Amino acid sequence: MAIVLGPNRYGKAETRLVRVTRDGDTHGLADLNVSVALSGELSATHLSGDNAGVLPTDTMKNTVYAFAREHGVASPEEFALLLGRHFVQTQPQITHARIGIESFGWERIGPHSFRRAGDFVRTAVVDVSSSGSQVVSGLRDLVVMNTTDSEFHGFPRDRYTTLPETTDRILATSVTASWRHSAGVADVEAVKDALVHAFVTTHSYSLQQTLYAMGKRVITDFPGIAEIRLALPNKHHYLVDLSRFDLENPGEVFMAGDRPYGLIEGTVTRDDAPPALVEWYL
Structure with a gap:
């Protein structure tokens, strides 16, 4: 009987991100829950413990925060596309990135004051591959x-x-x-x-x-x-x-x-x- 490794992926789940956009006295707010999952040529880490192709999940978390600072959060979909393309383009062993985002609404009650709002949670799932x-x-x-x-x-x-x-x-x-x-x-x-x-x-x-x-x-x-x-x-x-x-x-x-x-x-x-x-x- 042959035993083989089946489909697999790994990533960093539920990175909580709050991005404040400061435009003078008027601020904007994005409140996200970001999950990253990567797949590709990862058999070595499963079969022999060789981690040469395993980008740390801590790096994924740091990338979320760095991208929020560098690029802002125009929309959950756009932010997810930026992240997904980054991981596929910079990691040769990764052929597929799935970015899932939950977005929580806030209602403005002043130039820099907010209260939780919305009658639903917004979601986005973006898949990026070659x-x-x-x-x-x-x-x-x-x-x-x-x-x-x-x-x-x-x-x-x-x-x-x-x-x-x-x-x-x-x-x-x-x-x-x-x-x-x-x-x-x-x-x-x-x-x-x-x-x-x-x-x-x-x-x-x-x-x-x-x-x-x-x-x-x-x-x-x-x-x-x-x-x-x-x-x-x-x-x-x-x-x-x-x-x-x-x-x-x-x-x-x-x-x-x-x-x-x-x-x-x-x-x-x-x-x-x-x-x-x-x-x-x-």
């Missing part, structure tokens, strides 16, 4: 709810099915979305608004239907987006039985469920989209 680059933008933790215009019925039943059918329910979810760019980089706030608009205006017969409507809206509105992937956990709300207290409950009092929960995932793709450079995930 054959090109791929930019995936996204968001997570966008919590939305419709208190009506949601149904769920007509599903198969077996001996273990106890869920009643409904023509009026609360539909709530925490949106995680990632979209692959084929041209340019779409504004994240604008994509978020398109997702929210589709959620609000879709009379839902299933969360799957809502997912497709949200993805279709983004693909329609943004020609530079090749595909979008969504993960929508169903944040269940259960009508509370108040009959024991001689009270009616006409769809007004609910218990918010924690777990388990349904998880709906799907991809909506432009049929003429160029293929992905590498596989990517939410």
Whole structure:
């Protein structure tokens, strides 16, 4: 039996970076969580402990901070591209760099004063190799709810099915979305608004239907987006039985469920989209 080394990578995960841009009395602020992963000809370190090709992960962390000083942070995607190209171009043993960034929002409350803001966390994953680059933008933790215009019925039943059918329910979810760019980089706030608009205006017969409507809206509105992937956990709300207290409950009092929960995932793709450079995930 032959034993071989399979795909592998290594890097520095979750380097916390806060970059202040000082423009006189008015300051700008970028708050990032940066992860670097490199792959290439790294078999020697795995098989024999030869570290000649292993750039220290501490160096990756230092590069993040140095690049923030030298280049600033125009956007998470641009910063990630700078880092990825640097590692591939300066390390001959590295053929692929993946840079993942979480970006946390701050709202200005004065020339140099801020408070945490935003109803979601912005994300970016950039892949750089000798054959090109791929930019995936996204968001997570966008919590939305419709208190009506949601149904769920007509599903198969077996001996273990106890869920009643409904023509009026609360539909709530925490949106995680990632979209692959084929041209340019779409504004994240604008994509978020398109997702929210589709959620609000879709009379839902299933969360799957809502997912497709949200993805279709983004693909329609943004020609530079090749595909979008969504993960929508169903944040269940259960009508509370108040009959024991001689009270009616006409769809007004609910218990918010924690777990388990349904998880709906799907991809909506432009049929003429160029293929992905590498596989990517939410």
